[in-house]
Amino acid sequence: MIEVKGLTLTYPSGKGVFDLDFKVEEGILMGYLGPNGAGKTTTIRALLGFMHPDMGSCSIGGLDCTKEATAIQKTLGYIPGEITFLEDMSGDEFLRFMGEMRGTKGNKRQKQLLEMFELDPKGKIRKFSKGMKQKLAIVTALMHDPEVLILDEPTSGLDPLMQNRFLEVMAEEKAKGKTILMSSHIFEEVEKVCDNVLIIKDGKIVKQADVQTLKDSQRKGFSIRCSEGAELAGQLKLAGFEASLVDKDRLEVIVTGENVDSLIKTCARFKVLAFDVRNQSLEDIFMQYYGKEGR
Numbered sequence: 001m002i003e004v005k006g007l008t009l010t011y012p013s014g015k016g017v018f019d020l021d022f023k024v025e026e027g028i029l030m031g032y033l034g035p036n037g038a039g040k041t042t043t044i045r046a047l048l049g050f051m052h053p054d055m056g057s058c059s060i061g062g063l064d065c066t067k068e069a070t071a072i073q074k075t076l077g078y079i080p081g082e083i084t085f086l087e088d089m090s091g092d093e094f095l096r097f098m099g100e101m102r103g104t105k106g107n108k109r110q111k112q113l114l115e116m117f118e119l120d121p122k123g124k125i126r127k128f129s130k131g132m133k134q135k136l137a138i139v140t141a142l143m144h145d146p147e148v149l150i151l152d153e154p155t156s157g158l159d160p161l162m163q164n165r166f167l168e169v170m171a172e173e174k175a176k177g178k179t180i181l182m183s184s185h186i187f188e189e190v191e192k193v194c195d196n197v198l199i200i201k202d203g204k205i206v207k208q209a210d211v212q213t214l215k216d217s218q219r220k221g222f223s224i225r226c227s228e229g230a231e232l233a234g235q236l237k238l239a240g241f242e243a244s245l246v247d248k249d250r251l252e253v254i255v256t257g258e259n260v261d262s263l264i265k266t267c268a269r270f271k272v273l274a275f276d277v278r279n280q281s282l283e284d285i286f287m288q289y290y291g292k293e294g295r
């Protein structure tokens with residue numbers, strides 16, 4: 001299990017992460033979302049023991065990330081956001097080097113992963129494409145069958161086929177009971193594979209929920225055309241709806257839960273020219289937390 005308690009880590013500029021609290025249990029894939037500069041990589045740096053918290057603590061498998069970072073590394077697979085390899089090595093030299101460091105050289109899983117991600121590791125890493133380097137990072141993170149995976153934008157640079165393959169592998173890892181924290185900017189992949197999401201903004205967690213609950217709370221949007229648009233918008237606001245006039249005869253209304261009946265009854269008092277439903281996507285929900293006005 002990954003456990004973060006009151007974690008605060010500040011850079012000299014005053015930016016950083018503040019009082020973070022969350023847990024990732026075994027068999028759970030937690031998506032870590034947030035706009036650029038929100039604090040995802042900083043959190044990951046603390047989990048890996050690369051940076052020490054000013055306050056609070058974090059642990060992996062009961063081991064303190066600051067004091068027992070070396071022991072943690074043995075059970076951890078990590079994909080960094082910015083990958084830097086020993087570029088003068090060839091891909092297979094690098095994999096051998098990592099295997100020797102971990103005492104797992106030439107294993108079956110490594111071969112399987114290379115085949116799965118269609119990566120030929122021969123040749124200098126310097127000459128690898130961005131996608132090939134990403135695949136090498138994925139193989140390196142998974143080849144020793146670690147219990148915990150910490151992944152900073154793991155599909156960045158992968159083509160759509162390989163992105164999907166990666167998500168399939170994550171679903172398998174989850175089924176094996178692995179604990180996974182994955183930062184991502186791709187809502188679609190979060191929706192496909194994550195159980196829970198954590199949204200961070202300006203260094204603070206603004207939302208923590210399971211994906212199913214978020215889906216269930218999806219609000220419905222209605223686009224309504226009415227010759228007396230302003231009057232209808234006024235009546236809908238009085239009835240407690242979020243209604244905005246986007247044109248003199250067109251308004252957008254957001255409805256949560258069971259309020260559709262009340263919406264229709266209010267609209268029935270007017271001459272409605274068109275009535276269209278727009279289901280809110282999970283992406284719309286996430287975006288509420290991204291913008292300036294996000295909570």
Ligand SMILES: Nc1ncnc2c1ncn2[C@@H]1O[C@H](COP(=O)(O)OP(=O)(O)OP(=O)(O)O)[C@@H](O)[C@H]1O
Pocket residue numbers: 011012013015016034035036037038039040041042043081
């Ligand atoms: N080494 C550093 N020194 C000073 N400030 C830093 C450093 N690294 C990050 N920051 C600042 O801390 C904040 C959080 O950055 P972080 O890299 O954790 O964000 P992120 O959520 O990973 O962003 P992205 O999605 O762009 O990768 C940002 O304001 C950033 O400018």
